[in-house]
Amino acid sequence: MALGLAERQRAHLVGLHVAPDVFVGVPAEVSLDYIEQAQKQIEADATANETTFRDLAAASGIDAEWRLELAQGPGYEAAVTRHVRCADLVITGQPDGFAWRGGDLLTxxxxxxxxxxxxxxxAGTFPRLGERVLVAWNGGREAxxxxxxxxxxxxxARNVRILMIDPPRGPSSGLAPADDLAVALARHGVPVEAARTTSGGLAVGDALLNDISDHGADLLVMGCYGHSRFRELLFGGVTRHILEHMTVPVLMSR
Incomplete structure (x- = not known):
């Protein structure tokens, strides 16, 4: 997916590999030979990933760069975030096992x-995305x-559908209607339409997934919501549901 997007957007693609600290989690009684072998395996994994990335990038003809970061201590977060903050877009996989309870690297x-x-x-293959896009809209900052x-x-895109589920009745202070977003995006050359629907008793996350299926969307764009000061409780119901049950690629911002 990253290769295809970089080619379409004429973008510079960075592949980032963070190698773990060999001493993290190693019992004190482990032999030096064990540590040496573990370090060799870490280096071999990094080399294999680099070779795969460079070969694929060279075959596609895109402008690409490989970065190897050596983690210091048990966490990768600081090492990864430092690189990510200087990128236009981050592309990564949904973690298997639904690890959205706080503490996960992607979280x-x-x-x-x-x-x-x-x-x-x-799960699934996605040879191309962005032909039919669903934008989840509630008029708020994250969206x-x-x-x-x-x-x-x-x-x-061929079609961008802005969907507002259970829109508020009457004016709501600070919330922008879907029609206003449609006008703004149209000025950017986006082929856009605004739509409204009711959840009908469904959870909003399920209503979004149903709309994706009904209209054949291949990309969901939505904000990341949540306000708790505790990370393990931070994600709101819709955000967590989509992260756990996504059926198409999801572009999310917070």
């Missing part, structure tokens, strides 16, 4: 990077940031 990136992240579902972060992809 840290989503919360702390300040950059849009494109998550690819761990606005995601929608405009996605403009370079939305311009290439």
């Amino acid at each position: 840290e990136i989503l919360l702390d990077s300040g950059r849009p992240i494109l998550f690819l579902p761990y 606005a940031r995601a929608a405009f972060d996605a403009v370079p992809l939305l311009r290439e």
Whole structure:
């Protein structure tokens, strides 16, 4: 997916590999030979990843760069976030096992990077994305940031559907209607339409997934919501549901 997007956008693609600290989690009684072998395996894994990345990038003819970061201590978060904050878009996979309860590396990136992240579902294949896009809209800050972060992809779409689920009745202070977003995106050359629907008793996350299926969307754009001071409780219901059950790639901003 990253190779295809970089080619379409004429982008510079960075492959980042963070090698673990060999001494993290090693019992004190482990032999030096064991540590030496573990270090060799870490280096071999890094080399294999680099070779794969460089070969694929060279075959596609894109402008690409490989970065190897050596983690210091048990956490990768600081090493990864430092690189991510200087990127236009981060592309990564949905973690198998639904690890969205706090403490996961991708959770840290989503919360702390300040950059849009494109998550690819761990199940399924996605040879191309962005032909039919669903933008989840509630008129709030997070949704606005995601929608405009996605403009370079939305311009290439055949259809962009802005969906507001259970829209408020009457004026709501600070919330922008879907029609206003449609007008703004159209000025950027986006082929856009605004739509409204009711959840009908469904959870909003399920209503979004149903709309994706009904209209054949191949990309969901949405904000990341949540306000708890505890990371393990931070994600709101819709955000967590989509992260756990995504059926198409999801571009998310916070």
